[in-house]
Amino acid sequence: MFKDFFLFELKLRFRSISTYVFFLMPFLIAFFAVSTSDFGPIGAGKVFKNGPFALTTIFLQLTAFGSILIAAIFGPSILRDFQEDTYQLLFTKPISKLAYLGGHWAASLVTTVGVFSGLVWGAMAGAFMPWADRTRLAPIHFWWYLQPFLSVTVIQIFFLGSLFFCVAALTRRIVVVYLQGVALFALYLIGLVSVIATNKLERFWPSVFDSLGLIMFQNVTRYWTVVERNTQLVKWSGEFLYNRLVWTGVGFLALLAAFVLFPMSAEVLGSRRSSKHAKEAREEEAAESGRPPRRFGVELPRVTQVFGSATTWKQLLSMTRLRFFNIVHEVPFWAIALIMIVFVLISGHFAGRSNGVEVWPVTYLMVAVVSGQSGLFLVIIGALYAGELMWRERDVRFEQIHDSLPLRDWADFVSKFLALTLVETVLASVVLVCGLLSQAMEGYFRFELGQYAKEIYLIYLPQMLMVILLALFLQTVLGNKFVAHAIVVGFFVLIPVLYQYGIENRLYLYGEITPYTYSDMNGYGHFVRGLFWSISYWISVGGLLGVFAVSFARRGTEQSFASRLKAAWPRMARLTPTATVFLLLGGTSGGVFYYNTHVVNKFRTAEQNRHRSAEYERRYKKYQRLAQPKVTAVDAEVDIYPERRSFSGRGYYTLVNHTDKPIDEVHVTDSRESVEDVNFDRPFRQTLGDKEYFYATYQLDKPLEPNESMRMNFRVAYTSRGFKDGNERPEFAYNGTFFDRDYFPFVGYNQSDEIDDPVRRREEKLAPLEEMAAPGDPYYSNINLFTSDSEWVTFHSIVSTSADQIAMAPGYLKRDWTVNGRRYFEYDMGSTRINNFFSFLSGRFSVKRDQWRDVKLEIYYQPGHEYNLDKMMDASKTGLDYYEKNFSPFQFQQFRVLEYPRYRQFAQSFPNTVPFAEGIGFIERLKKPDDIDLLYFVTAHELAHQWWGHQLIGSQTQGSNMMSESLAEYSALKVMEKKYGEDMLRKDLRYELDRYLRGRGGETRHEPPLVLVQREPYVWYQKGALVMYALADYIGEDRVNLALRNFLEKNRYAKGPYPDTRGFVAALREQTPLDLQYVITDMFESIVLYDNRAVTGSYVETPEKKFKVTLKVSAQKKKADGSGNETPMTIHDLIDVGVFSGTKEHLKRLNLHKEWITQETGTFEMVVDEKPTFAGIDPYNKLIDRNPADNLIEVEKK
Amino acid sequence: MLSIRNLAKTYPGGVRALRDVSLEIPPGMFGLIGPNGAGKSTLMKILATLLEPDTGSATLDGLDLVANKDETRRLLGYLPQEFGVYPKMSAVDMLRHLAVMKGITKSGERKEIVEGLLQQTNLWDVRKKALGGYSGGMKQRFGIAQALLANPRLIIVDEPTAGLDPAERNRFLNLLSSIGRNVVVILSTHIVEDVRELCSRMAIISSGELLLEGVPVETIDALKGRVWRKVVGTEAEREAIEKAFPVISMHLVGGLQELRIYSEQSPGQGFAGAEADLEDVYFHHLTRHRPN
Known part of the structure; x- marks a missing residue:
């Protein structure tokens, strides 16, 4: 019997085309994910596309997104009998429950596993494709395919399938099955939000209960290096094992529930289906059958029928109302809406939190969170109910009556569209209210209803309408609800894929609108036009789809495509006027869009832009070492036109020939295409003008002799025209212009314009990126790390802007005047030499002023962003204090911080000028006393660059970057410590450690030791901070500062040869005792990782009322190479051991001291006065430890 | 007057559901009988604008029903053979909605007709209950109510009494x-009784072909004195009779098998004359056209 059901079901599946379509989906995605370079979850890098990590990731993600397939196979297997009412026949026969349920279930399981085996086949086939990148493919290891398939995919299928099956069997409604899928997904999202938003380092529980396994896998592998990712499968232990066990268990429970609770009788099943109403109805009937029927004189009231546009309107309203109630009377609708509300409110709670930093939940953040997090739900409801409405009459078998109603074809369609629109509008409004509510709950009461309304009703909702129109169109044209659903889902998967393949023209990507960023400084600013036209365009296209849908709508009982086509023609003819309107609207808006994005502005895909960079490198890299004069002075007049997002400028460089040979040719790179003219104070001719590839050369009639100087005059400009399809230059805004030296000519070949992503370089057939030269390289020792075409420069500038704005450049303000409605500012750096690294800014600022000794402190900020000005001032003062005392005098008499729009998200230190993005500090809000004060840190960091970067500049060799970034990190940490104390720093350093370990896991080239760092921010920021701070802990803050002071004194304003890290290391070693010299070798010159662990801890109370703690530890030390291969080292290290009271979050030190650890295990005894709670080795994670969480252990009383 | 001319329909699978059917249907009840699959429903769906005929035409008082679907739908009342309802709607809400759909825009009239129909169909007491909870009979009555909204001039009811108990059927x-006195009502059924009780005219169709069209009484009259019955005792006897005479039908009477045959003269051999009824007409025409 079991066999009969099993085989019957299986046969049905094999005959169904959908099974094969389902198989193709995972097959193709896995196939392309492996065979192409940047499709799918594994992006560019060194991780093998068919390595164990990549395969597990691909299988996990595709299985997660393929959950809908699991639902689509398991759900209907049991529902079919109920939809087709065969259950009445079936259940009157003596069949066993086990056979019936088991047969269906087992056949579904086999089918689904078969469908998902497409992953394995696709991934294998992909590896053999001739176009695949050989360097990123490992030889085929079957186990790498099989293990993830079994441990991830098959288990997911088992438990999800069983759950879906159980729910389908018990509710006998497919919507509930899908709803359950949504709920499981929401569970994952909630876990994800809690992980991302709170940035908790403790992720055990979210991992174990992650229904999709994505958080779990990310957590388990977060510190894996490339080598590990390419050789290791996830081990059956820890979170992975528990997660799999939990969900397998859930699967078994679901099966048990299905078996126990499923009623095996037609009567029960039938009565359940028609609910209690049926019973009432039977009673009514019994009562009424006694009444005598009226026999004669039956006369129905006469009515008048009116048809016309008024009636059509009324019909439309009535139909819309009916359909609206069809949706809102559905339990699943409410369930999805409720899940959405809960989810949105949870997310809203975290709106002001990113990466562990609290900011005020300002409206643009809140609205982004609530619309972003609810978007999926609205899409689901839109697409799901588009299907339900489209098939509603057929599903309830009302279609014959419905279709013979005197209702216009279009009115029926429009009523569906309107009902869905109404539903989405209501939901969008709910989302809006959730946003307001979340802000209020977070104590933020500056409600900007206007901005909410614009974002929700003008941007968010129209996109949902596009989804609805697409879904309605697909549901109409295709004959199958599920196929249409699958295509809608596929569509959403496809769009990001197309982007990755360079199809990023939003004129062709349905429903894609131009990217935009709201900023408090600018509102929607210059994005408004692009948004307006792209939304109009796609809504019009959606309208056209609607017209097609109306034409092809089913009416009557004709099913064949041919007959529907026949019916469609006359309808289409009738709808021509409507179609024309949409065509005109779409044509106009598309035309305007095209004109702006393709004619006024050149349309280039990311790939085309990369290709230009590559071609620049191919053509002109040969000039990299060409002898060129150096810039020693900059004088520029710049006119900023904020209302046009444009500027123009003119000025000159003073160029000096510091080589020993005459120079007769000057080369200029123009990477921003802003240089309009270059000429010299002597006769010359232009010998090359390669506008397409950013390069020009000029032949001097009379060569520039050694040590001779000359002027190079230039005109520069950038003019914004119309709008672009993304890639709007962030530098130019109506309020908050901020551009820098990149818009001015660069003398010679600019190496920093080269593509650095290894995969992109391979695509462009470029050799691997040139390694930076080793410290001491004779050529590069004379090249400035930051601006290779310059030396220290003098700087003078006159900058003008609109009358209502303030314009700013480095230098002291000399004059300030207004002419012809424009404001002019003259800035001069005087004789103080600066790095040739300047910026121009303009905005409608408010200014806060203060003073530290003779240094003027100014903050230029957006009115309304007053939250943290005092703290910024405080950080500046404390920083100036600390840096002057410990390093050297400040070289300027002013320090200015300027707010700029959040189109970019960084703060950057220009000479005495720090542009600071509006989103990252100005709205910071510390909620708890131990929240990390990023604003304070960043301000101190940027200020520290006035020393490390603007006094000390390294040569362009390996390691030099750490002398600016790592030292700025260290300096800022010390300033933080003064303000917030050591414990807060510890917390911050845990995050630094986490980021460092993750950073090295994502390394695409090879990880260098700190003093040989090239282009690895995770090394120069995170590792640099950790290591410098640890060194101060080992040898003392004073000694480290002394080393820094000595080094700075020796190299301050050095110009050729510039200092490098050899001198820096020597300066450190000079202050380091002999027995700790290994610390410098390990931390600065090598990649050393520890695995320290507290094994057991216990205490006894001594007779003197003290507590004797016994701590058993293990300690291991390993050395890693650039790829992450580790070799064990013998340990002979000084490491903290300690005993604490208090909680894990708030440890109170009872005894903390360093011990020489010379063996891999050791036992320590410490006597403390207070009752201890924790003990451990390296408890504060001063050392780089891949398992930082196990260093501390709870001590138990023995 | 509804005139149907040369209507033919072949389904994509090749099934010829209607072959050249022509009929003139005057106001009043018109019964359409025939076995399952005869083409009744196809004919009715064509008249209800749900199907496109391959050839032929149907006109109601000059209105071409095939070409003018919108106009047709305005004067149509249609009760399909099988239909469902929106389970969560109440009868009164649904009827009000359908009344709007049928162009009854005056709310007073709408209220009146909806209430009138609810009473006539005995759904008044349950009018506010969700349709999903209705029994089969109640649902059928609801179907009748919706078909009669807006005083339709053409009423098409496909197997309306299937699933009704005798009392409901009567009602x-x-x-x-x-x-149905002044409008065209087409009633399809395979229950001959219905036609006899109600219809002023009738037609028998089978395999897509029209076998007979006429007034029920007249068609019965045509068989008067030509129907004979005999109780048979053995299989052999039955086979012998079947060989000798065209058998109209065979059914059980008090546990005994009785054969009814068609014969213009008395067949003798123990046959007795029988009162011809509509069922005889029906079976007589069906068997006569059965190809063998």
Whole structure:
């Protein structure tokens, strides 16, 4: 019997085309994910596309997104009998429950596993494709395919399938099955939000209960290096094992529930289906059958029928109302809406939190969170109910009556569209209210209803309408609800894929609108036009789809495509006027869009832009070492036109020939295409003008002799025209212009314009990126790390802007005047030499002023962003204090911080000028006393660059970057410590450690030791901070500062040869005792990782009322190479051991001291006065430890 | 007057559901009988604008029903053979909605007709209950109510009495006959009784072909004195009779098998004359056309 059901079901599946379509989906995605370079979850890098990590990731993600397939196979297997009412026949026969349920279930399981085996086949086939990148493919290891398939995919299928099956069997409604899928997904999202938003380092529980396994896998592998990712499968232990066990268990429970609770009788099943109403109805009937029927004189009231546009309107309203109630009377609708509300409110709670930093939940953040997090739900409801409405009459078998109603074809369609629109509008409004509510709950009461309304009703909702129109169109044209659903889902998967393949023209990507960023400084600013036209365009296209849908709508009982086509023609003819309107609207808006994005502005895909960079490198890299004069002075007049997002400028460089040979040719790179003219104070001719590839050369009639100087005059400009399809230059805004030296000519070949992503370089057939030269390289020792075409420069500038704005450049303000409605500012750096690294800014600022000794402190900020000005001032003062005392005098008499729009998200230190993005500090809000004060840190960091970067500049060799970034990190940490104390720093350093370990896991080239760092921010920021701070802990803050002071004194304003890290290391070693010299070798010159662990801890109370703690530890030390291969080292290290009271979050030190650890295990005894709670080795994670969480252990009383 | 001319329909699978059917249907009840699959529903779906005929035409008082679907739908009342309802809607809400759909825009009239129909169909007491909870009979009555909204001039009811108990069937037939005096009502059924009780005219169709069209009484008259019956005792006897005479039908009477045959003269051999009824007409025409 079991066999009969099993085989019957299986046969049905094999005959169904959908099974094969389902198989193709995972097959193709896995196939392309492996065979192409940047499709799918594994992006560019060194991780093998068919390595164990990549395969597990691909299988996990595709299985997660393929959950809908699991639902689509398991759900209907049991529902079919109920939809087709065969259950009445079936259940009157003596069949066993086990056979019936088991047969269906087992056949579904086999089918689904078969469908998902497409992953394995696709991934294998992909590896053999001739176009695949050989360097990123490992030889085929079957186990790498099989293990993830079994441990991830098959288990997911088992438990999800069983759950879906159980729910389908018990509710006998497919919507509930899908709803359950949504709920499981929401569970994952909630876990994800809690992980991302709170940035908790403790992720055990979210991992174990992650229904999709994505958080779990990310957590388990977060510190894996490339080598590990390419050789290791996830081990059956820890979170992975528990997660799999939990969900397998859930699967078994679901099966048990299905078996126990499923009623095996037609009567029960039938009565359940028609609910209690049926019973009432039977009673009514019994009562009424006694009444005598009226026999004669039956006369129905006469009515008048009116048809016309008024009636059509009324019909439309009535139909819309009916359909609206069809949706809102559905339990699943409410369930999805409720899940959405809960989810949105949870997310809203975290709106002001990113990466562990609290900011005020300002409206643009809140609205982004609530619309972003609810978007999926609205899409689901839109697409799901588009299907339900489209098939509603057929599903309830009302279609014959419905279709013979005197209702216009279009009115029926429009009523569906309107009902869905109404539903989405209501939901969008709910989302809006959730946003307001979340802000209020977070104590933020500056409600900007206007901005909410614009974002929700003008941007968010129209996109949902596009989804609805697409879904309605697909549901109409295709004959199958599920196929249409699958295509809608596929569509959403496809769009990001197309982007990755360079199809990023939003004129062709349905429903894609131009990217935009709201900023408090600018509102929607210059994005408004692009948004307006792209939304109009796609809504019009959606309208056209609607017209097609109306034409092809089913009416009557004709099913064949041919007959529907026949019916469609006359309808289409009738709808021509409507179609024309949409065509005109779409044509106009598309035309305007095209004109702006393709004619006024050149349309280039990311790939085309990369290709230009590559071609620049191919053509002109040969000039990299060409002898060129150096810039020693900059004088520029710049006119900023904020209302046009444009500027123009003119000025000159003073160029000096510091080589020993005459120079007769000057080369200029123009990477921003802003240089309009270059000429010299002597006769010359232009010998090359390669506008397409950013390069020009000029032949001097009379060569520039050694040590001779000359002027190079230039005109520069950038003019914004119309709008672009993304890639709007962030530098130019109506309020908050901020551009820098990149818009001015660069003398010679600019190496920093080269593509650095290894995969992109391979695509462009470029050799691997040139390694930076080793410290001491004779050529590069004379090249400035930051601006290779310059030396220290003098700087003078006159900058003008609109009358209502303030314009700013480095230098002291000399004059300030207004002419012809424009404001002019003259800035001069005087004789103080600066790095040739300047910026121009303009905005409608408010200014806060203060003073530290003779240094003027100014903050230029957006009115309304007053939250943290005092703290910024405080950080500046404390920083100036600390840096002057410990390093050297400040070289300027002013320090200015300027707010700029959040189109970019960084703060950057220009000479005495720090542009600071509006989103990252100005709205910071510390909620708890131990929240990390990023604003304070960043301000101190940027200020520290006035020393490390603007006094000390390294040569362009390996390691030099750490002398600016790592030292700025260290300096800022010390300033933080003064303000917030050591414990807060510890917390911050845990995050630094986490980021460092993750950073090295994502390394695409090879990880260098700190003093040989090239282009690895995770090394120069995170590792640099950790290591410098640890060194101060080992040898003392004073000694480290002394080393820094000595080094700075020796190299301050050095110009050729510039200092490098050899001198820096020597300066450190000079202050380091002999027995700790290994610390410098390990931390600065090598990649050393520890695995320290507290094994057991216990205490006894001594007779003197003290507590004797016994701590058993293990300690291991390993050395890693650039790829992450580790070799064990013998340990002979000084490491903290300690005993604490208090909680894990708030440890109170009872005894903390360093011990020489010379063996891999050791036992320590410490006597403390207070009752201890924790003990451990390296408890504060001063050392780089891949398992930082196990260093501390709870001590138990023995 | 509804005139159907040369209507033919072949389904994509090749099934010829209607072959060249022509009929003139005057106001009043018109019964359409035939076995399952005869083409009744196809004919009715064409008249209800749900199907496109391959050839032929149907006109109601000059209105071409095939070409003018919108106009047709305005004067149509249609009760399909099988239909469902929106389970969560109440009867009164649904009827009000359908009344709007049928162009009854005056709310007073709408209220009146909806209430009138709810009473006539005995759904008044349950009018506010969700349709999903209705029994089969109640649902059928709701179907009748919706078909009679807006005083339709063409009423098409496909197997309306299937699933009704005798009392309900009575009630329905009453309602229908009192409404159907001045409009064209086409009633398809395979219950001959319905036609005899209600219809002023009738047609028999089978395998897509029209076998007979006429007034029920007249068609019965045509068989008067030509139907004979005999109780048979053995299989052999039955086979012998079947060989010798065209058998109209065979059924059980008090546990005994009785054969009815068609014969213009008395067949003798123990046959007795029988009162011809509509069922005889029906079976007589069916068997006569059965190809063998």
